[in-house]
Structures are given as structure tokens and as C-alpha cells.
Amino acid sequence: MIVMSRRRWLAAAGIATAAAATGWLAACAGLGNEYTFSQAQLQSALERKFPFSKRYMELFDVQLTNPQLVLDAARNRVTVQFDAAIDNRLFFRQPLNGRFALDSALRYDPASHSLVLQDPEVKQFDVQGLSGQYSRQLNALGGILAEQLLQGYPLYTFKPEQLRYAGMQVEPGTITVLPDGINVKINRQ
Incomplete structure (x- = not known):
């Protein structure tokens, strides 16, 4: 012993x-050096921000519903798909319904404390029962919608406690799209 x-x-x-x-x-x-959000967490956060309704040029009423998030890790981008309804009583007898999808990079917006869409591009804008002439015009409208109305649209908004670490203010830095989520590196100020 x-x-x-x-x-x-x-x-x-x-x-x-x-x-x-x-x-x-x-x-x-x-701890506090990064956040990784699962696709399910991001989908849930996105769903809370919809439906999205906007009047464009005092002519078109646009409503986007049922968002679906698709992650593209290979390109470090996201695709967001929506059901779309476009109404214009001057041109259409009834609202046009279809599917709208955009492809976008992400960036952090300090003013809103959010991950936002950066330079969204239209991937798809299919409208049921629309002739070819109107289809081209509607696709042009979809491009304008993506560039002007959805640029900077928040995908995820950080809670205040997520932006504080050990009593210091922190700010998101590098954003990386993963196959099953999004990773955000945190920069200490």
C-alpha cells in the first residue's frame, strides 16, 4: 500500500x-467562435417571415408563400423556392399562380443583425396557364422582384445574446453554406 x-x-x-x-x-x-445552424433551424426561421406581400410599381401585388430552403454547399449559395401569386387587375382577370425560385449568396447585415440574401438571381418563375408572350414579361418582372424586393431579405436574425461573448460584442464574419446547414464564424470586436 x-x-x-x-x-x-x-x-x-x-x-x-x-x-x-x-x-x-x-x-x-x-465556444462563441462560430455558429452552425441546421437546415431545419433555418427553414423554421424562414417560415416565420412569410407570407411576403409587396406592391410593385403600384401595378402588381405580389405574394410569396410556402418558402423552401435548399443548400448548395458546392457553390456556397442557397436556393429559396416559393409559391407565388401575382395580381394586376389591369392585365389579368384573376391572380396568376406559380412557383418562384431564386439563387442567392448570403451576407451579414449589421443594421438588422441578420443573415440576408445577397445578389439573388431568378432560377425559376413558372406561372400556370400563361402564354409565351406574357411568360417572357413575367420572367423579366421576376428578375426585378429578385433584385429590388428580395435583395437584403433576412434569412435568419440573430438574437442579441448570440452577438455577445464573455461580455464583449461580437459580429458574424465568414458565412459558409454546408450540405446540411450554414456555418457562421464569429469575429470579436
Whole structure:
């Protein structure tokens, strides 16, 4: 049986405590350096922001509903698909319904504390029962909608506590689209 003196025991306990504390501090240092949001979390946040209704040029009433988020990790972009309804009593007897999809990069907007759409581009704008002449015009309208109405549209808004770490204000930096979520690196100010 090995008997330790009180001094040796205290020294060994101190080393073990210091090692544990160092490990704990190292683990904590990794906290707050990044956030990874799953596709399900992002989809839920996006759904809370819809339906999206907007009047454009005092002529068209546009309503987008049922958003679906698709992640494109290979291109570091997202695709957002919507059901679209466009109403204009001057040109159409009834609202036009179809499917609208846009492809977009993401950026952080400090004013709204949100991940927002950056340079969205129309991928698809299919409207049921529309002739070719109107289809071209509607696709042009879809491009304008994407550029002017959805540029800067928030995909996810950070909670205030997500932008504070160890009593300091932090700000999102590099945004990376993953196959199953989005990773946001955090920069300390």
C-alpha cells in the first residue's frame, strides 16, 4: 500500500485541478467562435417571415408563400423556392399562380443583425396557364422582384445574446453554406 504525504497529495490534487481547469478553459475558448445552424433551424426561421406581400410599381401585388430552403454547399449559395401569386387587375382577370425560385449568396447585415440574401438571381418563375408572350414579361418582372424586393431579405436574425461573448460584442464574419446547414464564424470586436 502506497501512502502519500499530505503535501504530495495536495500537490497531485493541485496538478489535476489545474489540468482540468486548463482543459475546461480550452474548451470554452472554442465556444462563441462560430455558429452552425441546421437546415431545419433555418427553414423554421424562414417560415416565420412569410407570407411576403409587396406592391410593385403600384401595378402588381405580389405574394410569396410556402418558402423552401435548399443548400448548395458546392457553390456556397442557397436556393429559396416559393409559391407565388401575382395580381394586376389591369392585365389579368384573376391572380396568376406559380412557383418562384431564386439563387442567392448570403451576407451579414449589421443594421438588422441578420443573415440576408445577397445578389439573388431568378432560377425559376413558372406561372400556370400563361402564354409565351406574357411568360417572357413575367420572367423579366421576376428578375426585378429578385433584385429590388428580395435583395437584403433576412434569412435568419440573430438574437442579441448570440452577438455577445464573455461580455464583449461580437459580429458574424465568414458565412459558409454546408450540405446540411450554414456555418457562421464569429469575429470579436
